[in-house]
Amino acid sequence: MPPIDRGVESKKREPRRRGSRRTVSPPRLREARRRVAAHVVPTDAHELASLSQLLRRPGIVSLAIASALARMPFSMGAVALVIFVHSRTGSFGASGLVTAAYSFSFAAAGPALGRLVDRRGPRAVLLPSATVAALGMMAIIVLGEAGAPVAALIAAAVAAGGATPPISGVLRQSWPRLVEPAELPAAYLFDSVLIEIVFVSGQLLTGLLAVTIDPAAPLGFAGVVGLVGAFWFAWLPEVRTMAPSAKHHHRRAGALASPAIRLLVVTGLPIGFTFGALDVALPAFGAGHGSSAMGGLFTALLGVGSVIGALVYGVYASRFGDLRQANVRLAIAQPLFCLPLLLAPAPIFLVVPAVLAGLYAAPILTVRSRIAQIAMPPGTGTETFTWLLLAVMIGVSAGSLVAGPLVEASGWRLGVAAAIVVPAAAVPLFVIRQGLLPDG
Numbered sequence: 001m002p003p004i005d006r007g008v009e010s011k012k013r014e015p016r017r018r019g020s021r022r023t024v025s026p027p028r029l030r031e032a033r034r035r036v037a038a039h040v041v042p043t044d045a046h047e048l049a050s051l052s053q054l055l056r057r058p059g060i061v062s063l064a065i066a067s068a069l070a071r072m073p074f075s076m077g078a079v080a081l082v083i084f085v086h087s088r089t090g091s092f093g094a095s096g097l098v099t100a101a102y103s104f105s106f107a108a109a110g111p112a113l114g115r116l117v118d119r120r121g122p123r124a125v126l127l128p129s130a131t132v133a134a135l136g137m138m139a140i141i142v143l144g145e146a147g148a149p150v151a152a153l154i155a156a157a158v159a160a161g162g163a164t165p166p167i168s169g170v171l172r173q174s175w176p177r178l179v180e181p182a183e184l185p186a187a188y189l190f191d192s193v194l195i196e197i198v199f200v201s202g203q204l205l206t207g208l209l210a211v212t213i214d215p216a217a218p219l220g221f222a223g224v225v226g227l228v229g230a231f232w233f234a235w236l237p238e239v240r241t242m243a244p245s246a247k248h249h250h251r252r253a254g255a256l257a258s259p260a261i262r263l264l265v266v267t268g269l270p271i272g273f274t275f276g277a278l279d280v281a282l283p284a285f286g287a288g289h290g291s292s293a294m295g296g297l298f299t300a301l302l303g304v305g306s307v308i309g310a311l312v313y314g315v316y317a318s319r320f321g322d323l324r325q326a327n328v329r330l331a332i333a334q335p336l337f338c339l340p341l342l343l344a345p346a347p348i349f350l351v352v353p354a355v356l357a358g359l360y361a362a363p364i365l366t367v368r369s370r371i372a373q374i375a376m377p378p379g380t381g382t383e384t385f386t387w388l389l390l391a392v393m394i395g396v397s398a399g400s401l402v403a404g405p406l407v408e409a410s411g412w413r414l415g416v417a418a419a420i421v422v423p424a425a426a427v428p429l430f431v432i433r434q435g436l437l438p439d440g
Helices: 006-013 026-038 046-055 060-070 072-089 092-120 123-145 150-162 167-178 181-212 217-235 259-288 294-320 323-343 347-357 361-375 381-410 412-432
Strands: none
Touching: 046 060, 046 181, 060 072, 060 167, 060 181, 060 217, 072 092, 072 123, 072 150, 072 181, 072 217, 072 259, 072 381, 092 123, 092 150, 092 167, 092 259, 092 381, 123 150, 123 217, 167 181, 167 217, 167 361, 167 381, 181 217, 181 294, 181 361, 259 294, 259 323, 259 347, 259 361, 259 381, 259 412, 294 323, 294 347, 294 361, 323 347, 323 361, 323 412, 361 381, 381 412
8 A cells, every 4th residue: 555645645634724715717707807806795785775875965855956957958959959959940950850859969069168267167168168058948938930041040959969068078177076985876876877867857858848938948947947047056065066177187189098098988889879759750750640749748757667677777787797798788778769769650659669779878878977087087077978978979960961861751769760770770789899998
């Protein structure tokens, strides 16, 4: 019998001491590191619990209400313009042009306003820009009532959209100063839910005011409330104390110096395209069944779906995978969730498909914000988040511009088809270039 290796035998029998190193298999080790890096806890409801804690912080509720009022023109503007211009011109083509001009100017001027906020502070930018935006809204009403040509309406829409203050960029830039690092995912989720609440209430108010008072009423309401909200927001201490960025962080490329931010900007276009196309197609569906003002109610259902999607994401965030995986999976879900809209034969049958079509929105905006917060260059917070939002708005503008003539020529279903085809064609870009993004 060969001799027994006493050393080996003693190691086998030796009990593991407390605190001794435990061997971890590579998959488990990678998962542990991923959870630490992403601040993910095993409880799927963690973000909703953090959300409850977030709302108990002093000043957060006032900040949320003020920002919601200031962003009301953002939620009401597109559909209100479609309804108003169509009521005065009788043309969805003209409505699409004016709405596209409003959205495009909002997107084109936004990064410059965001960069000014980063370099000069919020009050120096938000107060004058909000004033000009409100005056632009009033000019659209005056020109429309006077029977002015479409070119004049477009010019007023450019002024109103281009001067819209970057409220969302300022708020998202402020979250790291206002909350603990572990609460940041919940803060971005909360802001996405808040945007959807603003959209739902704004769309409902647009339809309600247009039907019960006049098609011009939503534009006037949005202009006044947006102005009041922007002034309130700018004077809150959480915003007023925001310091300009250091001069050594100023660079010509700004936020776009980061490849990840550039990718987020490009992939924001198809996300917005769906919104813009549906902003035209759904009022056209309403017009075919009695009144274009019903479009406000239908687009509000998209917001309801987005709020539901945000709650689902808050509970099951870890099941979407890391940030890269979640970004790709939600991009795939976007066109798929819009498909049932094509099957609605009457308004009552559009309710559930409209809610389903909005499910992806708040989760994908939340994921994009979390990626941006990690990848943005120093000193570019407001500009970065403004770029993200305005990339979506450029997509909205393109969607309105394309859907207007399509709906005019062949009906609302062709507008919905465009809202499906464009984001579906962009999915390969999400997949191929995902390596540029941080995973958490």
